[in-house]
Amino acid sequence: MTPTEKQLQQLKERIELAFAGYKAGSWEWNLQTDEAFYSKEWFRLLGYKSHDKIADITLWSSLVHPDDLERVMEDVADALAKKAFSVEAIHRLKAADGSWLWVLGRGAIEYDADNRPLRMVGIHSDITRQKEQELKIKQQAQIIEQVPDAIILVSLDGKILSWNRGATSMLQYRAGEVLDKDIKLVLTNDAKEQFLRYMQEIIKNSEENPNIHSEITFLQKDGNEIDVGVSFSLLKDAEASLSAVVIYGQDITQRVATYKKLVLQKERLNRQAHHDILTGLPNRVYFQKKLHECINHLQEGKSLALFFVDLDNFKYVNDTYGHGMGDKVLQETAKRLRKSIRKTDFIARLSGDEFTIILQDLKSINDVKHVAQNILNTLKKVFTIDKQHEVHLGCSIGIAIYPDDAKSSKELLACADKAMYAAKSSGKNTFKLYSLMI
Numbered sequence: 001m002t003p004t005e006k007q008l009q010q011l012k013e014r015i016e017l018a019f020a021g022y023k024a025g026s027w028e029w030n031l032q033t034d035e036a037f038y039s040k041e042w043f044r045l046l047g048y049k050s051h052d053k054i055a056d057i058t059l060w061s062s063l064v065h066p067d068d069l070e071r072v073m074e075d076v077a078d079a080l081a082k083k084a085f086s087v088e089a090i091h092r093l094k095a096a097d098g099s100w101l102w103v104l105g106r107g108a109i110e111y112d113a114d115n116r117p118l119r120m121v122g123i124h125s126d127i128t129r130q131k132e133q134e135l136k137i138k139q140q141a142q143i144i145e146q147v148p149d150a151i152i153l154v155s156l157d158g159k160i161l162s163w164n165r166g167a168t169s170m171l172q173y174r175a176g177e178v179l180d181k182d183i184k185l186v187l188t189n190d191a192k193e194q195f196l197r198y199m200q201e202i203i204k205n206s207e208e209n210p211n212i213h214s215e216i217t218f219l220q221k222d223g224n225e226i227d228v229g230v231s232f233s234l235l236k237d238a239e240a241s242l243s244a245v246v247i248y249g250q251d252i253t254q255r256v257a258t259y260k261k262l263v264l265q266k267e268r269l270n271r272q273a274h275h276d277i278l279t280g281l282p283n284r285v286y287f288q289k290k291l292h293e294c295i296n297h298l299q300e301g302k303s304l305a306l307f308f309v310d311l312d313n314f315k316y317v318n319d320t321y322g323h324g325m326g327d328k329v330l331q332e333t334a335k336r337l338r339k340s341i342r343k344t345d346f347i348a349r350l351s352g353d354e355f356t357i358i359l360q361d362l363k364s365i366n367d368v369k370h371v372a373q374n375i376l377n378t379l380k381k382v383f384t385i386d387k388q389h390e391v392h393l394g395c396s397i398g399i400a401i402y403p404d405d406a407k408s409s410k411e412l413l414a415c416a417d418k419a420m421y422a423a424k425s426s427g428k429n430t431f432k433l434y435s436l437m438i
Helices: 002-019 040-046 057-061 066-081 128-143 165-171 189-204 253-274 286-296 312-319 323-340 365-379 410-426
Strands: 024-030 036-038 053-056 088-092 100-111 117-126 149-154 160-163 214-217 225-236 242-251 304-311 345-349 356-357 383-385 389-391 395-402 431-433
Touching: 024 040, 024 365, 036 057, 040 117, 066 100, 088 117, 100 128, 100 410, 117 304, 149 165, 165 214, 189 214, 189 225, 189 242, 214 242, 225 253, 253 286, 286 304, 286 345, 286 356, 286 410, 304 323, 304 365, 304 410, 312 323, 312 389, 323 345, 323 356, 323 365, 323 383, 323 389, 356 365, 356 431, 365 395, 389 431, 395 410, 410 431
Parallel strands: 395 431
Antiparallel strands: 024 036, 024 117, 036 053, 088 100, 100 117, 149 160, 149 242, 214 225, 225 242, 304 356, 304 395, 345 356, 383 389
């Protein structure tokens, strides 16, 4: 083996060693002859028989997805035309099982003394899982962006030592504008203290070689704020002494915005499931859950009251003025009921013109009577709808006390219902306590 061949073999071995344990394989492309070398790790990445192989570039191009080949070759041609020293392309390669593997291809370009491209050496790393996640986000939230990655090397006192193109893409500063500057330049005021705390923590625990993952708000050159998912890791020199901190960042602004939208949507759906659309009050489902919780958490020796409120003569409103008018009456009723009860009380609309109220923290039966009388007084006042229709209603209220009248939420509601019908039978616009009926 000639010295040149030996050196090449050593280079290949070093590349393979560097990427051992990662889903990556190395390759080499002779730009003069189109001869190509593919490492055993490259074949293993795609599920083919693992062995080194010298072929030509068509072995790779035959495996590239038809939709990606032209774009990748254009990227390569563009890099060569610009005499770039590296090229990067994300594309799909056909695996042995017929599936498509997303890979991130990175290649370094070697030129001769006349600046003619000689060869390209690089790797393909498996990013299939990352791409699938991006596609999933696009489908669910109709948002997808290729988030550029930033790698920033920061000295122990916070000075920027290196700045890759991903950082430039994400934060708009060129490397020459930020090198030797304080990292605070690209942090919002609120994030500076947070960033400093992470730096101190990772330096303090350097012997444990920790990694910190968090989210920090960065500041772009134009003053725009972006949310960045960051990882802090240590860089040590040959003597294992701490020399700098590596900051790896991904722009997650859209992801954070999407998450917030999903949270809001979830809250909205939850509210719709537990609240009456017409009045905005809790509905029957929410009421039953609340009553059950109130009873279960009631302290020994304490009691609560359940009001069953039914409007008097509401059917007349619907029959005379229509359901549209009836809905407005119900909305006004809900507003008046809210004002008639205490802040600690809970009100819900069961259905139609039926409402329930849970009174907690009862000190005496006078509390119950006082709230009941407030409700009667406010609902017997004339309802003026659309500034022209006057409606006179009133209500009948049935009241049951836990645990005096019932031992369960279901029984308590039944008792309050019976008391309400007793109030209607006695002439309406009044309240009845279940305990006085038996």
